[in-house]
Amino acid sequence: MIRIVSSLVAFFSIASLCAQNVSEEPPKLVIGITIDQLRGDYLRLFKQTFGEDGFKRLLNEGLVYSDIKYDFPHPDAASAITTVYTGAYPFYHGIVGEKKYAKDTDREISSFFDSKFNGVSTTDQLSPTAIKVPTLTDELQIASGGKSDIVAFAPDASAALASGGHAASGVYWIDDYNGKWVSSSFYKTNQYIVDQHNRSSRSLSxxxxxxxxxxxxxxxxxxxxxxxxNVYNFQHYFGKDKTNQFKLFKQSPLVNTEVRQMAEKILNAGTIGKHTYPDFLALTFYAGNYENALDKNYSLEIQDTYYRLDREIAQLLETVEKTVGLDNTLIFVVPTGYYNEEEIYPPDLTLAGGNFYPERTRSLLNMYLMAIYGNVQWIKKYYDGQLFFDRKQLDDKKIDVIDFQRRAAEFMVQFAGVQDVITSHQMLHGAYNQMVHFYRNGYHKGISGDLFVELQPGWQIVTDDQSSNNNQKVRNNAVSAPVVFFGNHIKPQKIYRTIEATEIAPSVAHRLRIRAPNAAQETVLKELF
Structure with a gap:
């Protein structure tokens, strides 16, 4: 009897040890899915139209964190996805937004603009060199000695470059003008599957x-x-507007089909996820609005977008199961933490707030500074809530920059609609509080401005041109959405706490058994140990 009990104990001990060893096996493939503008409330509101194998499967069978926090002002796809993959905020990684103000040329450019590299099948000159620190995918390539297949697909260049990083085997996005999957000459390898698709009759072009x-x-x-x-069927024909047809297409849920199909081509090729070292597939989907119909069918279109995205995820999971296997694959799904919400207000409705005119504000501030420091155009630009001073003039006239910034901030904070003004000196050296820390996370030396202007909620920005900021209404609402880890023996669990966006990279690195990106300062999410 004792011998039988001993044998049973030994058997269950070995079985338990084997189970632990299986669960601790690093994934052969990581699929990082970022969903641009995903909203958690919409996932709940629209769930009655979802199937069982898409969002519901992820939320029921995955490790689900209730919310994610991007602790810096005005995140967008470029800054948010770079934060996810570096484990750091813009203060370190350098991508403060989709676009930036180039001080030397006095113009707005892509944050990823790089004249040293040409586009592949595109006129875009872009590269990931603007990312100042290594990414999660870079660290994987270092760990594998450059052998890992790392491929990124996204509707837009910024998301593809941010998720693919510096050392990818292929980074692709859809060109705004020819509809092809394009890349940068920065990357020395090309995926023949992408070239084959671009030449085929099924190419979006x-x-x-x-x-x-x-x-x-x-x-x-x-x-x-x-x-x-006034509910009625909508339809958008993309062949009508020859100038913007691809840009409009990328604002529709049909773009998610393009991303999913390219991912499946890579998976079905039979090499990714089949090596002795891990591979990585980075995908970005779109869950935002369609700009041409906000006054008509927004409520129907956004529901259709989520319904279609649910099907795309279900199909992708099915393909992963058939090719690599879900036990061999770690999937993480991350929202970008913002939502571009444009609203149509009834013309006779009077609401709190007012209009904020950046150019008028700049002129008034410049007149004030002229009265103190002399007749010079001291302010070069108001851009994206920031004021850029003419530093050369300040240097030439030996004016104390700290005092100049302080005086300008004290004057500007008196303007109607201005909640607060924070100087770059405060962010780097000055008084430190929670709000300064928040703005500091989104600041990067040499790229950001001298003053950060926080407007009161409800105020509308009215520019003199038709820029992306024109008629934008200030809203400080948090966009809540879950983060999901799925596959690779992840146990189903719901964690009701908000995690930092900077916790994801070190946590995935831990599962891969590689070091975290060197700018990542957060610890590993304890549920992923």
């Missing part, structure tokens, strides 16, 4: 004229918004 976005199901099923009026 050839099929765009036949594509139309209509509701995928009966619109009677889209009933999440009870206030919706």
């Amino acid at each position: 050839l099929t765009i004229g036949t594509l139309m976005w209509r509701p995928a199901i009966d619109i009677a099923n889209y009933k999440a918004f009870p206030y919706t009026q």
Whole structure:
């Protein structure tokens, strides 16, 4: 009897040890999915239209954190995705936004602009060199001795470059003007599958004229918004506007089909995820609005977007299961923490707030500074909530920059609609509090301005041109959405706490058994140990 009990104990001990060893095996493939503008409230509101194998499967079978925090002002796809993959904020990684103000040329450019590299099948001159620190994918390539396959697909260049990093085997996005999957000459290797697709009859560059976005199901099923009026079927024909057809396409859920299909081509090729070292597939999907119909069918279109995205995720999971296997694959799904919400207000409605005119503000401030320091155009630019001073003039006239910034901030904070003004000196050397720390995270020396202007919620920015900031209404609402880890023996669990965006990279690195990116300062999420 004792011998039998001993044998059983030994058996279960070995079985338990084997189970632990299996669960501790690093994944053969990591699939990083960032969903641009994903909203958690929409996942709840629209779930009655979802199937069982997409969002519901991720949320029911994955490790789910209830919310994510991007602790810096005005995140967008470029700054958010770079933060996820570096484990650091813009203060360290240098991508403060989709675009930036180039002081030397006095113009707005892509944050990833790089004249040293040409585009592949595009006129875009872009590279990841603007990312000042290594990414998660860079660290994987270092650990594997340059052998890992690391491929990134995204609708736009910034998301592809941020997720692919410096050492990828291929980074691709859809060109705004020819519809092809394009890249940068910075990357020395090309995926033949992408070239093959671009030359095929199924390439978006050839099929765009036949594509139309209509509701995928009966619109009677889209009933999440009870206030919706004048409900009718919508349709958007992308062959109509020859100038913007690809840009508009990338604002529709049909772009997610393009991303998923390219991912499946890589997976079905049979090499990625089949090596003795891990590989990485970075994907970005779109869950934002469609700019041409905000005054008509927004409530129906956004529900259709989520319904279609749910199907794309279900199909992708099915392909992963068939090719690499979910046990061999670690999947993480991360929202970008913001939402571009444009609203149509009834013309006779009077609300709190007012109009903020950046150019008028700049002129008034410049007149004030002239009265103190002399008749010079002291302010070069108001851009993205920041004021850029003419540093050369300040240096030439030997004016104390700290005092200059202080005087300008004290004057500006008196303007109607201005909540607070923070100087770059405060962020680097001055008084430190929670708000200064928040703005400091989004600041990068040499790229950001001298003053950061915080406007009161409800105020509308009115510019003299048709820039992306024109008529933008200030909103400080948090955009809540879950983070999901799935596959690779992850146990289903719901964690009701908010995690930092900077915790993801070190946590995935831990599962890969590689070092975290060197600017990542957060510890590993304890549930992933």
